[in-house]
Amino acid sequence: MTQFDYLCYEPWPLPSKLLMDLERSTHMTQTIIGKLDHGQEKVALLPGLNPPHWEFGHLIWFHEFWVHRKGVKSNPSFLAHADALFNSSEMIHDARWQVQIPSIDILMNYFSDVVERTLAILRSGILSPEQAYFIQLALYHEDMHNEAFAYMWQSLGYVWPLEQGLKASQDQHNDVESRYIHVPQCQFKLGSAPNTGFIFDNEKWQHEVLVPNFSISSHAVSNGEYLEFLRSLNDAGISFIEHQPAYWKKEGNTWFERFFDQWRELDLNASVRNISAHNAERYCLWKDVRLPTENELSVLMTAARESWQPSSLWEWTSSIFKPFEGFSPDPYQDYSAPWFDSRHRVLKGWSVYTPDYLRRSQFRNFYIPSRSDFFCGFRTCLA
Incomplete structure (x- = not known):
């Protein structure tokens, strides 16, 4: 297909749905x-963070740039200097702490202005393919x-202001014993086909792709299983601090895990989360198993749901994030192409904070394997 692939991502959703x-x-x-306390918008310069008000300004700018400015810089922004302030493609990470971010009142007005103009388009009930694509992209x-918030x-230990997200993150546990599912060699259709929507x-x-036979766990590795790994290191006289999840602590004989600002006793049946790919691989080495490939995890996630248990986490694979043959970038060229750098890994799945319409088996998430601050876990394959 052509550079205008994005205009062919039919069927388009109804304006009322968008x-x-x-x-x-x-x-x-x-x-x-809006629920941030005064001063909480000021955060330390860390690789996995952005200043919250900068990130807010960026997502508004992105929406305005693609939906209302047609992706053309010469079309003026509703906010003075927005391109210089909020274009993540041109502002390196550390510089986001150096710029003078407008007040929260100005940002909220900018947000309302941009969103209301888009809502007016949607209320008209008529969308061109271009509008439908870019509104979905912004959404x-x-x-x-x-x-990411x-x-x-x-990471910051802030109160999470949305009850449904907090409750769901606390309720992810399973009492059914994990087992290995044997999958015979198969031909599998990887990626997305034309005319299947956005x-x-x-x-x-x-x-x-040809996927050789493999055996994969029905469940992601649990807190209890990961705790066994840490105890084995301790028994061997090896410090397990660097392998311990960032939000765990031990008081006496009891382990706790922090959910935002709340410490709760560790649920041994819940899927272990906030694990880097490197620590997942160290667990696999100890257990004599391995991480699944992107192809293997994709096969599992298209299987009947009764045969496997979702973890409600992004799950690591051993696969490097690479383009499929014939890849061509869509208008937002920095979405994928800069990250085909042999450093990023593919993750599959979703977290409890991912909307239902993004929980697709074809979706490819990607992070560097040292990161563990997002909601990630892993399952294993027999070696």
Whole structure:
């Protein structure tokens, strides 16, 4: 296909559906930012964080740039100097702490202005393919940043202001024993096909791959299983501090895990989370198992749900994030292409903070394997 692939991502959703989804996402964003206490917008310069008000300004700018400015810099912004302040493609990470961010009142007005103009388009009931694509792009980008706010708030120990997200993150546990599922060699269609609705460019295009037979765990590794690994290191006289999840602590004989600002006794049956790929691999080495490949985890996640247990976490694979053959970038060229650097790993799945419409088996998430601040876990394959 051509550089205009994105205009062919049919079927397009109804304007009324996009209206409902955008209102939901907007409410989440406003609640998250609006509930920050004074001073909490000032955070230390750390690799996994952005200043919260900068990130808020960025997601507004992105929405305005693609939906209302048509991706053309010469089309003026509703906010003076917005391009210089909030274009993540041109502002390196550390510089985001150096700029003078407008007041929260100005940012909230900017947000309302941008969103209301988009809602007016959706209320008209008529969308061109270009409008439908870019509104979805802006919506899903905002959803991803809302999820990023959740793991930032977790990192910072802030109160999470949305009850459903907090409750869901506390209830992810399973009492059924894990088992290994044997999957015979198969031909599998990896990626997304044309005319299946909105996709991201790194999913282009669907192609057949031969997946050799493998055996994969029905469940992600649990807190209890990971705790056994830490105890084995301790018994061997090896310090386990560098392998311990960042939000765990031990008091006496009891382990606790922090959920945002609350410490709770560790649920041994819950899937272990906030684990880097490096520590997942160290666990696998101890257990004489391995991480699944992207192909293997994709096969599992398209299988009947009764045969495997979702973890509600992004799950690590051993696969490097690479383009599929014939890849071409969509208009937001920095979504995928800069990260095909042999440093990023593919993750599959979703977290409890991922909207239902992004919980697709074709979706490819990607992070460097040393990161563990987002909501990630892992399952294993027999070696």
